[in-house]
Structure formats: C-alpha cells, structure tokens
Amino acid sequence: DGGITQSPKYLFRKEGQNVTLSCEQNLNHDAMYWYRQDPGQGLRLIYYSQIVNDFQKGDIAEGYSVSREKKESFPLTVTSAQKNPTAFYLCASSIMGGAGAETQYFGPGTRLLVL
C-alpha cells in the first residue's frame, strides 16, 4: 500500500518539552514538506526538503527543526522555543521535476496539544 504515514495521530506536549512528529513515505518521492494548520486557517509551510541531507526553511520555521537522513523519512521536532505549538501538522511529498511534480500528496496529520 503506497502512501504517506504520520504518527502519532495525537501528541501531547508538556511545557519545555521537545516532541518529534514522524512522517514516512513509500512513494519514492524526492521532496517532502511540513505544514502547520490552525483552526479556520490555510496551511503554512514550516520546512521542506527536496533531496536527502538538505532542507530549507519555510514561512514559519522558528521553533521547529527537521532532518532528512533517508529519502523515506522527514521527522519534525517541535522544540520548547515554539511557544504556541497547538495545531494540526501535515506532512506531504511530491516528485521533483517532470509531469506531476507540482502535485503534493498528504499524510493524515498529527494533532499536537499542549498539556
């Protein structure tokens, strides 16, 4: 079954704690993305990666960190520096170049809540 998986579905963070959200894809896509969605809002780009071992900041990268050690995986860490982390986090992937490169495929999302 091809697709993007995110875990966990729900995540609770305590004050001062770093938490890591998992994103895995078996679509053989080169590019991966992390978005944050707040209620009644569109998606805002946190980080993206177009190739293994390389990533770029999106529009709201402060308080977040990522790594891209494997093509299939793009974990997002929400650090204690992110003061308002409560949101729905979505991971996506796409191919790079050629027909269909612009279309992004999304995972089911992780809802992060602060205790």
Place this chain on the structure above:
Amino acid sequence: SQQGEEDPQALSIQEGENATMNCSYKTSINNLQWYRQNSGRGLVHLILIRSNEREKHSGRLRVTLDTSKKSSSLLITASRAADTASYFCATVHTGANSKLTFGKGITLSVRP
C-alpha cells in the same frame, strides 16, 4: 503575502445543486491547484490548472483560470452529501520552486 483568498468562506447547498467556489491571488503563478480536506484528515489533490490554460474538467469538477483577473473558480456539479468538506486553492508562484501557497479554505456543506 502571496496567500490566495477563497470566496465564500462557507457555502451550504442542497444535494443535487451545483457549488461554485472562487479563489483570487496576488502575484503571477505557474499553476493553481484545488485540494479537498475532510474534517480532521489530510488534503487530497483534486485538480491542477496551468497558467496557460483557461479551463479543465475532471469528472464532476470544472476549474477555470483567468490570469488577467488573477482568479480561479471551482465548480462541483450535481453535488452529493459526500462532497461536504473544506476546499483549498493553492498556488505555485513564478520563481517559487514548486512551493505551494494555500488560501484559508472554503467550508462546503451539502444537505441530503
């Protein structure tokens, strides 16, 4: 901000009616896409229209693009209760290296 703006913010129609949703944007684009999101789920790609195209169809979906007005519309014909969802337009702006910029979305409710 390059964010697109959808209109209306919410739309409620009867099953069988057509639903028209609009999106406007501010700077030149390579393409515009429409995505659908069911409550609490990820987004699903519906259709992509390139800057040199004016209209595209996919099943019950019809998308138009007017680059002179920097606007697009999504028409869902013969709506069904299962079409109830949020719909987002997303743009790839010229020089933006395939990054998508999303609008705030339109909530569509289709009453059975």
